[in-house]
């Protein structure tokens with residue numbers, strides 16, 4: 001297991017180096033403004049995974065692109081080849097007298113052991129990924145995220161000013177230049193770049209699911225339960241996600257929007273947000289529960 005992990009991390013390093021040099025090559029061709037604002041959302045007609053903004057998302061993309069896709073492609077082509085071979089070679093015309101073979105020890109051992117070995121090869125990086133996602137580094141900022149029918153609510157902790165707000169999808173008629181249909185929201189969650197953000201996720205009604213693919217974050221929002229995930233965004237920009245659990249009639253209309261900014265910009269936003277979204281002005285369930293001491 002351990003030597004396997006070392007091999008895989010070696011492969012991963014080579015892969016991310018190749019990707020980094022490809023990105024550097026691309027960067028030379030792109031306008032600097034395009035680089036300053038990374039946008040984490042799917043492009044129309046896009047194939048493949050969304051661009052990664054965290055180490056975990058990069059690992060997920062590597063796992064999918066460099067390991068799972070090649071394995072499933074080879075298996076699919078192999079099975080297709082076998083089917084064509086059987087159809088051509090063993091049809092009634094080509095093979096009028098069929099063999100009466102019912103048993104082959106070698107074949108049976110092979111089709112048991114080879115799939116097990118493939119699964120072991122997949123399991124090693126898979127468990128490594130789970131371990132990365134479930135090992136929480138010390139958090140610089142903890143946000144509470146509440147799924148509601150049908151929007152998300154964000155609560156910032158006492159140290160950041162003790163405020164919270166609801167985040168609704170922007171209706172199509174309110175979209176401005178640069179906004180994205182079905183993704184842009186009225187109030188984005190703002191977080192600092194390069195900091196560990198811990199998310200405590202719950203729901204006020206039915207089960208929702210909080211997903212931001214560019215962060216490699218995916219976790220259910222379950223009423224009465226506090227689930228956790230974390231991310232550390234390497235790049236500034238806008239990152240979008242969507243509720244990924246069928247949660248009712250407006251399931252498709254509750255996007256998740258995170259703006260990752262530099263420390264100074266974050267502080268500036270914080271001082272405005274503290275006033276705009278103070279809990280006293282806009283009370284929410286959590287403020288009431290907290291006041292009652294239920295969550296302490």
Ligand SMILES: [Cu+2]
Pocket residue numbers: 147207208209243244245246247251254
């Ligand atoms: Cu939902």
